[in-house]
Amino acid sequence: MERPHAFRETPEEILSIIYRISSLLTAPTSIDKVLDSIIKSVTEGLGFYRASLYLINREQQMLECKCISGFTPEQENRARTRPYDLQRHDSLETKVALTGYSILVKDGYNDPILTDIDRLVTKMIGRGCILYVPLKVKGTTIGVLGVDKEKGKPGISEKEFESLSVFANYASTIIENSRLYEALLNEKKFSEDIINSDIRGVLTVDVRGRITLLNPAAESLLGLVKEKVLNKPLQDVFECMRDMDGVMRRTLLRHESIKGYEFTVKRDGKQVILSASTSPILDDAGNLVGSLFAIEDVTSERERGEYLQRMNRLIALGELAAGVAHEIRNPLTGVGVVLDILRNKKRLTRSDAGLLDEATHEIERLEKLISDLLDFARPKQLNFEPGDINEIVQSIYFLISEQCNNQGIRLATRYGKELPRSYMDCEKIRQGLLNIVINAIQAMPQGGDLMIETGMRVKEQEENGGRCIVVTISDSGSGIDEAVRDRIYDPFFTTHHEGTGLGLSITHSIIKEHQGTIRFDSEPGMGTSFDVLLPVGLGETRKR
Numbered sequence: 001m002e003r004p005h006a007f008r009e010t011p012e013e014i015l016s017i018i019y020r021i022s023s024l025l026t027a028p029t030s031i032d033k034v035l036d037s038i039i040k041s042v043t044e045g046l047g048f049y050r051a052s053l054y055l056i057n058r059e060q061q062m063l064e065c066k067c068i069s070g071f072t073p074e075q076e077n078r079a080r081t082r083p084y085d086l087q088r089h090d091s092l093e094t095k096v097a098l099t100g101y102s103i104l105v106k107d108g109y110n111d112p113i114l115t116d117i118d119r120l121v122t123k124m125i126g127r128g129c130i131l132y133v134p135l136k137v138k139g140t141t142i143g144v145l146g147v148d149k150e151k152g153k154p155g156i157s158e159k160e161f162e163s164l165s166v167f168a169n170y171a172s173t174i175i176e177n178s179r180l181y182e183a184l185l186n187e188k189k190f191s192e193d194i195i196n197s198d199i200r201g202v203l204t205v206d207v208r209g210r211i212t213l214l215n216p217a218a219e220s221l222l223g224l225v226k227e228k229v230l231n232k233p234l235q236d237v238f239e240c241m242r243d244m245d246g247v248m249r250r251t252l253l254r255h256e257s258i259k260g261y262e263f264t265v266k267r268d269g270k271q272v273i274l275s276a277s278t279s280p281i282l283d284d285a286g287n288l289v290g291s292l293f294a295i296e297d298v299t300s301e302r303e304r305g306e307y308l309q310r311m312n313r314l315i316a317l318g319e320l321a322a323g324v325a326h327e328i329r330n331p332l333t334g335v336g337v338v339l340d341i342l343r344n345k346k347r348l349t350r351s352d353a354g355l356l357d358e359a360t361h362e363i364e365r366l367e368k369l370i371s372d373l374l375d376f377a378r379p380k381q382l383n384f385e386p387g388d389i390n391e392i393v394q395s396i397y398f399l400i401s402e403q404c405n406n407q408g409i410r411l412a413t414r415y416g417k418e419l420p421r422s423y424m425d426c427e428k429i430r431q432g433l434l435n436i437v438i439n440a441i442q443a444m445p446q447g448g449d450l451m452i453e454t455g456m457r458v459k460e461q462e463e464n465g466g467r468c469i470v471v472t473i474s475d476s477g478s479g480i481d482e483a484v485r486d487r488i489y490d491p492f493f494t495t496h497h498e499g500t501g502l503g504l505s506i507t508h509s510i511i512k513e514h515q516g517t518i519r520f521d522s523e524p525g526m527g528t529s530f531d532v533l534l535p536v537g538l539g540e541t542r543k544r
């Protein structure tokens with residue numbers, strides 16, 4: 001007797017077929033490939049004429065054909081695109097899917113179990129003996145596997161029935177595993193996508209506090225390179241983080257979440273304020289496996305807050321200072337007049353004349369102080385005109401170059417090219433910048449480097465396109481102590497022996513009048529760098 005698709009009956013052969021498809025699982029394989037191999041094993045390996053595989057879509061209560069072989073392309077396409085409705089369609093496929101029992105039909109045309117749908121299908125595709133077996137995982141049916149034999153050929157034997165059932169059991173497990181694997185991959189990709197997005201810096205550590213993950217946003221926020229810090233203790237990487245030990249203890253030993261822990265890091269030579277929130281990472285059993293740090297840059301928020309505070313303080317101090325200055329000026333003028341009268345007296349001894357000169361000198365100093373004070377408190381009406389910042393810097397250069405030379409200071413300038421002329425009070429801006437430059441010189445009594453640089457910068461989120469002229473004044477002097485950083489703009493704050501503490505206060509109010517910004521960055525012992533930003537196009541609106 002001739003059997004074109006000889007059925008292989010030995011258990012070893014079935015096992016070897018199962019082994020072949022199982023091997024698919026050891027390498028990451030897409031579910032489609034797995035289903036394809038299953039159908040191939042059924043037709044080529046187990047020798048059935050045609051085969052189809054359906055999986056249950058639980059959400060939609062549908063039975064969907066996922067893989068099919070041996071039919072015409074039209075028939076296969078039809079099967080794939082027209083799923084069975086588990087509730088509404090009564091067919092061999094839905095019966096097996098719903099009951100979980102196999103169905104063997106000897107005669108695809110006349111068997112009493114066939115419904116209208118089944119007979120219609122038989123008519124369309126022509127089938128003799130039909131067998132449907134459930135695909136089950138841990139007692140739950142996930143789909144059905146169907147095979148048939150040509151009409152007029154011998155039917156499906158007991159042995160074949162049994163082999164397909166055994167095969168279906170293995171196939172189900174393989175399908176389920178590969179679906180889980182795929183879901184896991186998707187989930188992993190999903191988490192990776194979130195972590196790699198630029199929303200926030202994310203960093204994780206294990207229970208010993210060693211860095212296990214760092215996303216690109218965290219790398220740029222912290223100014224770190226992933227390869228260099230992975231597996232290193234977080235404490236080593238963040239020496240700058242005060243009380244890092246405390247943070248680690250709280251998150252890793254006490255499983256606490258910390259919100260908005262602020263710390264500063266130095267990035268590209270600038271101080272930035274970062275805020276970190278931590279939360280413990282637990283495994284399925286609730287054991288702590290590490291801690292997650294979400295990090296964001298809060299520098300500009302903090303600076304805005306500090307700036308407003310500073311402004312309010314300066315306004316209050318300014319008013320007070322103006323009142324006092326006014327009160328002092330009148331009696332001082334009186335004292336000056338008296339000194340003049342005395343000096344004009346005859347018979348003044350030499351030493352008396354010397355004393356009078358000294359007193360006059362002191363009065364002049366006081367007058368200068370008062371005029372500075374009034375400058376700061378009640379700035380005169382500004383005189384806006386188109387000005388060239390490079391010209392202003394150049395005039396400062398000429399004014400100080402000799403002194404720098406004598407003091408061993410290397411003075412350098414770098415002028416930005418094609419800077420726009422901007423409306424400003426050139427004399428005031430010169431005074432404001434000079435105050436900064438003088439401080440820089442005073443910070444380098446043993447000499448050093450002084451650099452004045454001009455350029456353009458675009459400040460995003462700002463009106464007028466945010467274009468600014470920027471003047472940067474950097475010195476290699478003593479630097480400004482952390483403790484006094486927020487006081488240097490205060491009037492009368494000084495660390496200089498003969499200082500008045502008014503220089504930066506005046507500079508600050510001049511720049512404010514120009515709607516500009518002043519900021520600085522300083523490293524004690526290394527030097528200080530001040531940035532003055534003046535918006536371009538400001539005066540044009542003023543002029544109109």
Ligand SMILES: Nc1ncnc2c1ncn2[C@@H]1O[C@H](COP(=O)(O)OP(=O)(O)O)[C@@H](O)[C@H]1O
Nearest residue numbers: 439440443488494495496499500501502503504
């Ligand atoms: N470039 C600088 N390097 C170090 N310290 C500085 C620098 N600029 C300003 N300071 C500090 O700021 C203080 C206030 O400066 P300022 O307002 O000009 O007053 P004064 O120069 O009269 O002390 C200085 O006394 C000094 O401590």
Ligand SMILES: [Mg+2]
Nearest residue numbers: 435439503504
């Ligand atoms: Mg000064």
